[in-house]
Amino acid sequence: MSRHWFWWALSMACVIWYSTITVYVAIKGAGDIKQMLARLEESKKEAKES
Amino acid sequence: MTRFNWLLDGSIVGLYLLVTMVAGLMVRKYVGKVEHFLVAGREMDVYLGIASLAATEFGIVTCMYTAQNGYEKGFAGATPGILMALAMAGVGLTGFVIKPLRDSGVITIPELLEQRFGKRIRWASGVVIVLGGLLNMGVFLRTGGQFLVLVAGIDVRYLEIMMTALLVGVAVYTILGGMLSVLVTDFLQFVVMSAGLILVTILILMNVGWEKLVTTVETNYGVGGFNPFVNPTMGWQYVLFNLMLNTAAVLTWQTIIARVLAARDTNTGRKVYTRTSFFFVCRFLIPGIWGIAALATLGPVANTLEAMPSYLSTAVPPGLMGILIAAMLAADMSTDSSYMLTWCSVIYNDILAPFRKRPWSERKGLFWNRTIIALIGIFLLLYGLWYPLKGDLWTYLGVTGTIYLASISVLLIACCYWRKANSWGAGASIIVSAVIPVSYLVMEQLPATAALAKSIGPYYSGIATYLLSGAAMVIGSALRPQSHLEGRAA
Numbered sequence: 391m392s393r394h395w396f397w398w399a400l401s402m403a404c405v406i407w408y409s410t411i412t413v414y415v416a417i418k419g420a421g422d423i424k425q426m427l428a429r430l431e432e433s434k435k436e437a438k439e440s
Numbered sequence: 441m442t443r444f445n446w447l448l449d450g451s452i453v454g455l456y457l458l459v460t461m462v463a464g465l466m467v468r469k470y471v472g473k474v475e476h477f478l479v480a481g482r483e484m485d486v487y488l489g490i491a492s493l494a495a496t497e498f499g500i501v502t503c504m505y506t507a508q509n510g511y512e513k514g515f516a517g518a519t520p521g522i523l524m525a526l527a528m529a530g531v532g533l534t535g536f537v538i539k540p541l542r543d544s545g546v547i548t549i550p551e552l553l554e555q556r557f558g559k560r561i562r563w564a565s566g567v568v569i570v571l572g573g574l575l576n577m578g579v580f581l582r583t584g585g586q587f588l589v590l591v592a593g594i595d596v597r598y599l600e601i602m603m604t605a606l607l608v609g610v611a612v613y614t615i616l617g618g619m620l621s622v623l624v625t626d627f628l629q630f631v632v633m634s635a636g637l638i639l640v641t642i643l644i645l646m647n648v649g650w651e652k653l654v655t656t657v658e659t660n661y662g663v664g665g666f667n668p669f670v671n672p673t674m675g676w677q678y679v680l681f682n683l684m685l686n687t688a689a690v691l692t693w694q695t696i697i698a699r700v701l702a703a704r705d706t707n708t709g710r711k712v713y714t715r716t717s718f719f720f721v722c723r724f725l726i727p728g729i730w731g732i733a734a735l736a737t738l739g740p741v742a743n744t745l746e747a748m749p750s751y752l753s754t755a756v757p758p759g760l761m762g763i764l765i766a767a768m769l770a771a772d773m774s775t776d777s778s779y780m781l782t783w784c785s786v787i788y789n790d791i792l793a794p795f796r797k798r799p800w801s802e803r804k805g806l807f808w809n810r811t812i813i814a815l816i817g818i819f820l821l822l823y824g825l826w827y828p829l830k831g832d833l834w835t836y837l838g839v840t841g842t843i844y845l846a847s848i849s850v851l852l853i854a855c856c857y858w859r860k861a862n863s864w865g866a867g868a869s870i871i872v873s874a875v876i877p878v879s880y881l882v883m884e885q886l887p888a889t890a891a892l893a894k895s896i897g898p899y900y901s902g903i904a905t906y907l908l909s910g911a912a913m914v915i916g917s918a919l920r921p922q923s924h925l926e927g928r929a930a
Contacts, residue, residue: 394654394666397515400522401650401729404722405641411490411719412634418487419627426483426623430470433481437472 452762464613477618489712499775507748510731514665521724532713566790572844629770636767847873865917
């Protein structure tokens with residue numbers, strides 16, 4: 391790994407970063423979907439009432 | 441002989457497909473207006489945006505050409521990914537172009553261009569965007585089918601049937617749920633796709649080993665396998681072309697921009713860009729490693745595009761094979777759905793705009809959007825079946841993408857930041873950037889001019905397109921007196 395350290399570091403960074411971000415986005419993204427659908431439901435109700 | 445196990449791996453793939461289809465169809469009830477259909481009511485938040493952008497911009501086709509880059513160019517083949525990550529981080533941090541674009545509240549780029557350059561330029565840029573985008577997307581299905589056939593060991597005669605089945609499945613939920621279905625399925629697809637990509641990469645690093653990967657690249661490509669500037673198939677022209685291409689893509693590629701336009705506000709759009717930027721390094725380097733592993737294991741093969749799937753078909757064990765195929769299906773479905781919706785949005789919003797003398801009802805608008813997506817699906821099926829791909833895949837995508845990336849990036853930058861820009865310059869820029877890549881593609885296909893096209897090469901042709909498109913904007917705008925400006929500042 392001392393040879394071509396740049397590509398070694400970049401490859402490892404990809405695996406570590408990607409694993410971390412996948413778990414993080416999986417949790418936070420589910421919350422985003424829930425909120426998005428709740429807001430759309432809300433605006434749908436408002437549109438019906440008006 | 442593939443290690444795909446129909447019971448174990450088939451069940452994993454079947455479960456994934458079922459969950460995705462159900463999720464995609466469930467959200468269709470929230471679609472009441474065209475705005476919901478095309479930009480999800482502009483309710484997308486940061487993490488959903490990251491998942492959607494990453495899933496959209498990674499399809500089987502991406503995996504195939506980036507692995508082909510790794511196989512043919514070694515680690516240096518990941519250069520376009522690094523350039524794209526830098527461009528995306530820069531644009532996200534500064535808000536260059538995307539801030540005025542999102543602030544304007546438009547649904548598509550041509551809609552903003554109309555404010556500055558007039559209705560004709562809006563229509564022309566819409567045509568160019570759709571032409572470049574559909575030609576680009578035309579090879580997705582066949583390449584995706586090729587991968588699945590090779591990895592799962594399915595008879596090649598079933599490739600067309602697989603392509604059709606894949607497209608119909610995606611089209612159904614995209615037609616019914618539009619951007620809302622795309623976002624929700626993108627999220628699921630991001631998780632499945634990422635799990636597959638990470639697990640297979642770890643398996644390869646453990647089985648083949650880092651030292652063997654490095655030695656393979658050294659033996660086959662020498663220093664050029666690590667440094668694009670000294671690689672005989674790359675050089676400064678490859679780096680410069682990819683820098684221009686990726687910067688233009690970050691600024692104007694409609695599927696990427698659609699995430700900014702669907703974002704809740706400008707800051708959300710910028711955060712999506714900044715936080716997704718490093719994914720574009722992974723997007724090239726991870727499949728690139730798979731391609732290098734194929735080279736290390738299989739040695740030289742006749743069809744470099746098929747090297748990686750051929751290698752994976754024997755290297756990945758049952759169980760993980762199901763996750764890999766589900767991951768690749770996820771990658772492909774998210775890309776296909778987003779691309780179909782995106783080109784539909786431009787056709788409906790910009791190309792059909794002159795035919796809407798009076799505003800259409802929401803019901804009629806939704807009907808036409810759904811019809812357009814169905815028609816795009818039929819086009820993709822037909823084009824994917826008969827177009828013979830020559831040269832490497834990434835170059836084909838780069839050349840077809842340049843048809844619109846060059847002019848639209850010039851138009852968009854000029855629209856946002858150059859007061860003297862006008863419709864003459866915009867028109868000249870569109871013509872120049874469409875003529876050069878289309879001529880190159882035609883020359884490449886004709887036996888009489890194929891040798892000339894080869895001697896020019898795609899990189900010089902691409903660089904010329906970007907430079908001449910910019911020059912056309914400056915010269916065209918200078919030729920028209922300022923008093924004749926018909927648009928207003930964006």
